[in-house]
Structures are given as C-alpha cells and as structure tokens.
Amino acid sequence: MSEAQVVGSDAKSDCQVTVTTAPSLEIQIKASNQQLLEPGIRAVVEKTASALGVSKAKVAITDRGALDYVISGRVEAALRLTFPELTSATSQSIPREASERHRIRRSRLYAPGNNPRLLIGLELHGADCVVVDLEDSVPLSEKRATRILVKYILTAVKFPEVWVRINALDTYGRDDLAEILRGRPHGICLPKAESSADVISLSKEIEELESSYGISSGTTYIMPIIETARGVLHSEEIASADQRVVIIAFGAEDFTRDMGARRTEKSLLFARSMIVTAAKAVGIQVSDTVYSNLDDEKGLIAEAKQARNLGFDGKGVINPRQIEPIHAVFSPTEQETEEARQIVAAAEEAEEHGLGAIAIEGKMIDKPVLARAQQTLELAALVNKGGW
C-alpha cells in the first residue's frame, strides 16, 4: 500500500484531496455548506475517477469553495500521484480556435498555475493575453499536480488568448507540454530562451503532440522569453527560429541577476533595444518585462512609456489592476490615430485609382508604414470600446 497523497490546499477557492488505496471507490466529502454542496462535489469526484478508470481508492476531499475544474484537477492529480500507472483522463483536446498571429497583445497577465483563488475570473479582466505559469511561481513539490490543474482550467474556461509558461525542456517542460496541450492553449511561453535550438526543440515537441492530440499542425504559438545575457545576444536567431514564434518577451528580473546588474532604465537599455530591434527585423511582436511594485502606478506607467518609446507592443502584468494603465500607454494617441486614418485613406484612394505608390502631401508611404497605420486603427477601435 502506498503512502497517502495529498494535493491542493486549505486556501479559499481551493480544496484538499487525500487519496489512499482502498478495496472500492470510497468518497468522503467535507464542505462548509455540506448539505448543499455534497452531492455536486461527489458527482465531480466520481466523474473524474471514472474517466481515469479508478475504482479502488479512497478519496477524501475538504472543500473551500473550489469550482468543478479545480476539484477535477486536484482529484486527478492525487489519483495519479497514488497510482503512477494512470494516464491523463482527458483523451481529446478541447475545441479551441487557434489565435491570430498579429492579434493585439498590449498586456500579458501572469497567474500562478497552482493558486485557484488567483485563477478564478482570470479571463474577465480585459488582458489581451493571459499566461498561466508552471515555472517560477510553482514550487518543485507542486509541479506535477499543477500541470494537471492547469489542464482542467484550460478545458473549462474561455479565454480571449491563453498561454502557458512551461518549465525548461530539460527539467519538467516535456511533461508540462504533454499534459497541458490537451487543454489546447493558444501558445507556450518558453522561459530563458537562449538560442534558436531551444525554440526549435520546443517546436518539434509541440508538433508531435499536436498530431497525437488532433490539433492542427503549427497552430500552437511560441513566445520565447529572453532573460539571460546569452539570450539577449541571440535575440535575432531566437525571433526568427520558427514560424510558431509570433512574439518575444523580455524578462528583466532574471536578466539583471544573470548580468550581476542593478535594475535601472539605463542598465536595461541595451537588452531592451536588442530585443525590440530583433523582433521588428523579423516582423513579430515584442513585449516588455513585468513591473513588480504593485503599489507604484506612476513607476509602472513611466516604465511602460520607456518601452513604448523603444517600440515595444506591450508589457507583462502581474495583477489585473496594472492592465488599464498599460493599455492606456500602448494605445495610440488621438494624433497618432488621425495620422493613421489619413494614411489608410490615402492607400484606399490609391488602390481605387490603380496607383502603385501612395503619397500624402507629396511624401511617399511605404508598405510597413501602411501596415503600422492599419494596426494603429485596430488598436484605436479597441480603445473606443471602453475596455469592457
């Protein structure tokens, strides 16, 4: 008989599941509104156990208001830790449309994958993309349970765009991928990307899983996160390594540590410039690092403006309340919108008259400028919706 496996926590919105071997399936439930909730929780536990084919186990669950997907995630994790021969209960990936390559990504909102309280409602805050984390915010002892929980969140929640930050491929990354791709995220964030080889091996891994899970080939994007000295120097090869790479991101915390530097605007300038230039040279998007001092909105806005001025398209976010100020910085000003409108109008007129070249007041407008103008108008339209 194996040792009892405990998964989850007694935090709000979570549940704690303890599994031991038993002659038959035995379910024990404790909940704050026991009378109201017991049957519903039981149904979720039964369904999860049956999908895994488990019939000989005792599952004890103490609920603190966990939603169904959290209960399923915790129960499956506890069962699979107890019975290592079990394989994922989700046999098919869920139907989720692939995202668009050039979708607007002003904000990427991080949330730790092992904290249900912070994961609930993550899709509602208006972030352009959400990143569920399996890496730095998850302690080693919780890696296995967390990726299973994250798979269920991906299955249950409709996100505008959802990414998962996996662990490095040479640690837990391969297992992460095998689990969470069943939840069909729009993309994978690769931390500490240092070379094109890193990106290519991730892409190959994804390719295989896409084919075995029935996901159209090439539709899962990659966001390499550049956060080491070596990564910065190889920005261009990372950005251009694979078709799946639609955006690269900068991680300043690890970068300054790797450099032995202090985090100032100047100490980050070279890395930022390198990364933004590499992205623009390749024609993909680029997102700036997170700003960790939650209570300093002025600092956040100042740093976002620096990044915007350098050419970044967006910035990392660690709390929903950073979204609004960041969207404001990365949205076009009225003047920028007006200029973009003129450029697009001129282009339309040129096309109507069958002219090859576009000009405004005698100045020639080339293709990248037109593309930029079109994106500016798209952004402006988003802003006009008021962020709701």
Added chain:
Amino acid sequence: MKNVLGREIPERLGERKLRVFEGAFATTPAGRKADRPQKVIKPGENKVLSSIEQAIEKTGLSDGMTISFHHSFRQGDRLVNQVMDACARMGMRDLRIFPTALFPVHEPLIKHIENGVITRIEGSMNGPVGAFISQGGKLRAPAVLRSHGGRWRAVEAGDVRIDVAFIGASQADPYGNANGIHGKTPCGPISFSAVDAMYAERTVVVTNDLAPYPVYPFEIQQGWTDYVVVVDEIGDPDSIASGTLKITRSPTRLRIARLAADAVVASGYLKDGFNFQGGAGGISLAATKFVGEEMAKDGVVAGFAMGGGTKLIVDMLHQGTIRTILDGQAFDLAAVASLREDANHVLMDPGQYANYDSRGCSTYMLDAAFLGATEVDFDFNVNVNTHSDGLLLHGIGGHQDVASGSKMTVITIPTLRGRLPVIVDRVTTVTTPGEVVDVIVTERGLAVNPKRKDLAERFQRAGLPVRTLEEIKQEADGFTQPPRKPMFGDEVIALVEWRDGTIIDTVRRVVGWE
C-alpha cells in the same frame, strides 16, 4: 394568503393580523401615531441611578415585557448582555427584546432563550443568535425583521410597544441628554434609539461617561429620558468600529466595483449636486472610491452622501468632492471624529432618512446607491436575510429604504460565492422587491431592470457590457454542479416586513434537502 410577489403569508400570527405586501408604495396609513404616558419631572429631581438592577426595579420591568436596544456599539457592545444577565438574575421570564440588531458578541443571549428569559426577538440577528433561531432554537413567536425605517415606523405606529428602552450612550449628562460621538468610548450616532426614547413607557440612558450638563448634540433628549445609569463599561473601544475599513483587493470584486462606478458615470445622474449612498461593504467602498475619482477628475461636487460614515467619504468631504454627509451610523473612528469636528458632517436619525409613514425621507433624494445581496433572481428581487441554505443570518439594514428611494439602485454581487450561485431562479427570501432595483452588476457584466430601458440604452452607448441575468447566470453556473436546495416546513420562524409594515416574505424552518 399570497402577497403580490406570490409569497405565502399567514393571515395572523398570534394576536397580530398580518397585512400582505402589495407594492413598494401601495399603502397609505390612515391612523394616528402611538403615545406614551405623560410624566413630569420637577426642578431638583434626580434621574441618576447607580446600577442596571436599580433601573430595572424603578422602571417596573417585569415578566412578558418588551425591552429595546440599539446596535451602535456593534461587536464591542457591553450593554445588551449586562441588561439581560441582570434580568435573568432577577428571575424575569418571557421577555421580548427589540434590538435594532444583534451581533456575534450577543451569543450569551442563547442561554437566556434556552432558559425562557427571552421568548421573543424582533430585530436583526447577525451571527450565532440568528443561526441558533433558524436551526431550531425555539422562540414563542417568530422573529420580525424590519428595515431601519421600518423599525422606526413600527414604533411610531404602535405596532411595537416598548416597555423599557435601554440606550447606551458614550456620553450623557445627569438630566438624560446623550449622544454617541463624545466620551471615553465613542461609537458614532445613537439616534437609532431616538424613537424608542420618545415612545417607550420608560427610557433609560446608560453611560460610562457622565459629564456636566449640558451634553450635546442632543441625540437623546432630557425630555424623553426617565433615568440615567452610570456603569463601568459600555463598549469595548477596539471592537466598536473597525479601525479603517479595507477596500477589497480581490480582482473580481474590484472589477465589479469598477463596472458599478462606470454605470453611475454613464447613467447621466453624475453631475453637480449628485446625491449617493456609499456603504461599508468591500465592493461598495471600492465603487464609491472610483466614483469619487471620476467626480474629482471632472470637478463634480456631490450634494450629500449617506450610507454610514467611513474614512473614505470623510476624506471626500474634506477634499470638497462632497458638500454634506448625512450620517446615521459610523463605521470607523475617522467618521466619529469628523462628526465631532465638521459642521457639514450631520447626524441623522432613521425617522429622517427612511420612515415610510412620514412626510419625507432623505433616501428619496438619492440619485444612486450601491447595495449588496446574498441572492438575486430573474425578477430582480433581492435577498439579504437568508443564505442559500435557508438559514436566517442577516438583518435588512437600510436596504429596502435606500432601494425604494434612490433613482438608480445598483446591486453589486459576484456571480458565485465559493461554489454557490448568487443569481438564482427564485430568491430564498425576498427582502427587497425587483420593482425598486434598477441594475445588478456582476464581474460578468451588468443587467438592467427591463423597466429601465433608458438606463440600458445609456449603458450600451457607453460600451458597458449589458447582458441579461439569464445569460450571466448560465455562464457562471457552468463552473459548478448546482447545489441542493433546502426544503421548508410550515413553521414560520421569521417575518420579513416591508418598510410600510406589510409582510413581504416569511422565513420558514428548514426540514430537509431536495
């Protein structure tokens, strides 16, 4: 018999013939107000007594009588338990207590209920007493829940005859003038009890700080007061007011607050002279803060704010964003201090702000109000009294009074509390009818009462996510298996009065689970 909302209401309850709820403003009172015995205190007479026991003797308090209290000392209250313990020691039985509200600190009352000292309660029961009553703790008659204004009306109308009113005051003079904003342990306004003081057979002011005549402001007046008792302890200053109330940090709740504030901005009501009710709940507080920021940005100055004094609205008053605070109860010490110091922070009793049978209520001057709910339903009915498990847990507060008066009543709720849906097909208990609820704001969008097409159009034009309650519920309920529902027996354990004294709903004993 059924009331206009289809809720089954008994015809009588003991000697009391019940009237059914017909609509928010359907009834017109035709009688005259209640009275109290005439009495004269002549120059030189002494009102000061040395103990609660002495007051009980002097007032003639005896078996079967009714005693009233206010709740301004909240969780720090030391008076209710002292008085009831004294009654028990003196062998009294079958008392009816008529508090404005009870708190967890009043758990010792349970033993007095078990021993027959207390057999009836009319008043809000927060915490253990409420749970005890709804789980089978027997009272001789059902509890009666009333709003702030409804309680005032019930006393004035003679629905509730008080034999002895015990009024805790943080400062009083020997002649019986008293208030809650001065003294050693100030608690904020105590005018909830003004109606008790005016109509009780005997009125007793209890204080731990007897000061030289005159003590003012005169929340309680000498002309109403029979006796003044001095005790060592009236309230625990650490638990009376909650330091500074915390604005919610939950991203979901902040989102609800932001959307509620944006709804106020889009409503067209937010202009100079805008009057609003804030409140002390985490979401209401955040929504009030956001509205305040919008006002400061556009230079809009509110006429008055109400809903309980908090540091947040006191700061807005001092920054010039609000001209006046009308204050019936203080939630933190900053509000109590401001009541002492700022002439534009004004004491107000529930008769002034909420009494249905009156020649006008301050709530009728409100443009917008943020209120909470434990449940709402598709008819926009709101429940604040019971939980989904059917247990009686919360008082009405000013919910009915404010919702009836405000031009735009905004209910802010999360769609789920833990695993429990907050939007339900039919609320367990109706506290406030949908006819006086305009907007329900959730983290998944806001729903507008169909009779407020004007608001729906404004919100849509402003780009706010207007949806139906059915859509919002369907989306949220996808995350949990539906909970079981309680089954109710015939036994009525509480009546929920509408503010005009009609019965809007009953709370029945839970007998099992569907």
